[in-house]
Amino acid sequence: xxxxxxxxxxxxxxxxxxxxxxxxxxxxxxxxxxxxxxxxxxxxxxxxxxxxxxxxxxxxxxxxxxxxxxxxxxxxxxxxxxxxxxxxxxxxxxxxxxxxxxxxxxxxxxxxxxxxxxxxxxxxxxxxxxxxxxxxxxxxxxxxxxxxxxxxxxxxxxxxxxxxxxxxxxxxxxxxxxxxxxxxxxxxxxxxxxxxxxxxxxxxxxxxxxxxxxxxxxxxxxxxxxxxxxxxxxxxxxxxxxxxxxxxxxxxxxxxxxxxxxxxxxxxxxxxxxxxxxxxxxxxxxxxxxxxxxxxxxxxxxxxxxxxxxxxxxxxxxxxxxxxxxxxxxxxxxxxxxxxxxxxxxxxxxxxxxxxxxxxxxxxxxxxxxxxxxxxxxxxxxxxxxxxxxxxxxxxxxxxxxxxxxxxxxxxxxxxxxxxxxx
DNA sequence: AGACATGATTGAAG
DNA sequence: CTTCAATCATGTCT
Numbered sequence: 482x483x484x485x486x487x488x489x490x491x492x493x494x495x496x497x498x499x500x501x502x503x504x505x506x507x508x509x510x511x512x513x514x515x516x517x518x519x520x521x522x523x524x525x526x527x528x529x530x531x532x533x534x535x536x537x538x539x540x541x542x543x544x545x546x547x548x549x550x551x552x553x554x555x556x557x558x559x560x561x562x563x564x565x566x567x568x569x570x571x572x573x574x575x576x577x578x579x580x581x582x583x584x585x586x587x588x589x590x591x592x593x594x595x596x597x598x599x600x601x602x603x604x605x606x607x608x609x610x611x612x613x614x615x616x617x618x619x620x621x622x623x624x625x626x627x628x629x630x631x632x633x634x635x636x637x638x639x640x641x642x643x644x645x646x647x648x649x650x651x652x653x654x655x656x657x658x659x660x661x662x663x664x665x666x667x668x669x670x671x672x673x674x675x676x677x678x679x680x681x682x683x684x685x686x687x688x689x690x691x692x693x694x695x696x697x698x699x700x701x702x703x704x705x706x707x708x709x710x711x712x713x714x715x716x717x718x719x720x721x722x723x724x725x726x727x728x729x730x731x732x733x734x735x736x737x738x739x740x741x742x743x744x745x746x747x748x749x750x751x752x753x754x755x756x757x758x759x760x761x762x763x764x765x766x767x768x769x770x771x772x773x774x775x776x777x778x779x780x781x782x783x784x785x786x787x788x789x790x791x792x793x794x795x796x797x798x799x800x801x802x803x804x805x806x807x808x809x810x811x812x813x814x815x816x817x818x819x820x821x822x823x824x825x826x827x828x829x830x831x832x833x834x835x836x837x838x839x840x841x842x843x844x845x846x847x848x849x850x851x852x853x854x855x856x857x858x859x860x861x862x863x864x865x866x867x868x869x870x871x872x873x874x875x876x877x878x879x880x881x882x883x884x885x886x887x888x889x890x891x892x893x894x895x896x897x898x899x900x901x902x903x904x
Numbered sequence: 905a906g907a908c909a910t911g912a913t914t915g916a917a918g
Numbered sequence: 919c920t921t922c923a924a925t926c927a928t929g930t931c932t
Contacts, residue, residue: 702911759920760911
């Protein structure tokens with residue numbers, strides 16, 4: 482024990498020479514009056530630190546306490562912190578990551594958009610339609626939030642724990658507040674990367690859910706009978722030009738209660754009507770014979786209602802007339818006069834004289850069917866020939882397929898009806 | 905289970 | 919943009 486001072490001195494000398502800034506630092510902190518005595522002090526302390534692990538626990542505790550209370554302790558602590566800081570920085574260098582903020586932001590945005598994060602989405606959706614989807618989404622939402630909370634809590638707990646630990650250790654090790662702060666940052670980064678994983682998998686789950694529930698193709702719903710009837714009524718009563726305008730489509734959609742398309746924002750039921758008419762046209766044209774019966778049924782039905790309307794001498798639709806979409810100005814019948822004449826000359830009926838424009842087209846179509854059905858054409862083929870060519874040209878398309886739904890209806894020439902029916 | 909019906913999608917054409 | 923034609927994918931009937 483009595484040779485320690487000498488040894489310490491040597492140690493101190495080595496230590497000091499290794500760190501040129503050390504003496505300066507200490508001098509700053511102590512006022513630097515008596516040079517040699519100070520050196521001895523420092524050497525003393527350093528030696529004690531070096532040998533602390535060789536001592537018994539109790540002894541070490543006592544020494545530790547003594548060291549903590551030593552007047553040179555703050556200065557030494559600062560120096561060591563400084564040295565460590567420089568070493569650590571040089572090792573770590575500029576490998577600070579480039580922050581995955583962009584990705585995190587995207588995930589956040591998506592979760593927000595999907596209604597997972599952010600306020601609960603209580604849109605005016607018809608809940609019956611996607612209740613299943615919403616239930617699952619709520620489930621995901623709940624899991625997400627619980628997990629997020631859990632992570633947050635764990636992060637906070639861990640951070641506090643580490644901070645306490647470091648603070649405690651800073652009594653014996655050179656740990657500066659700056660370093661603690663850095664450590665906290667590291668922890669936060671780690672946890673946020675875990676959080677990102679959570680967000681990522683949540684996004685994936687939502688995507689899968691979406692594709693399963695909201696992909697209309699997968700979840701195809703047939704229109705109900707009434708909707709099909711309404712659409713068919715329109716189709717067969719506008720057989721010569723079955724291209725409803727946008728307004729007509731919307732109206733039909735409304736009448737048919739076709740509203741399931743909230744998920745593809747921008748358009749509503751009209752799209753389904755368009756699809757329906759597209760399919761109908763193509764399938765009708767492909768196999769007219771197959772639709773013969775159907776056509777007759779609807780033709781007869783519309784004829785009856787049309788007749789009853791005109792019999793009342795009224796322009797308003799009778800309640801039993803479901804084809805109002807084709808009337809009441811849904812279409813601009815600029816050439817209704819021609820058609821009207823055609824019909825007149827066609828069957829010589831006089832009751833139509835009371836009709837003006839609107840209903841003419843549907844009646845033309847309708848009457849054709851009635852005629853074909855009842856006018857002595859018992860032969861189905863003949864009947865087919867009777868009305869199938871109307872509007873369908875030699876190429877197998879309805880006339881003017883480019884802009885059929887614009888402004889005016891049938892560009893059907895004045896002679897077309899005659900030629901069609903001039904058997 | 906298989907056939908058929910039917911709403912939706914896709915790509916070309918205009 | 920719309921429509922057509924082919925096709926897909928699902929619903930429904932047998």
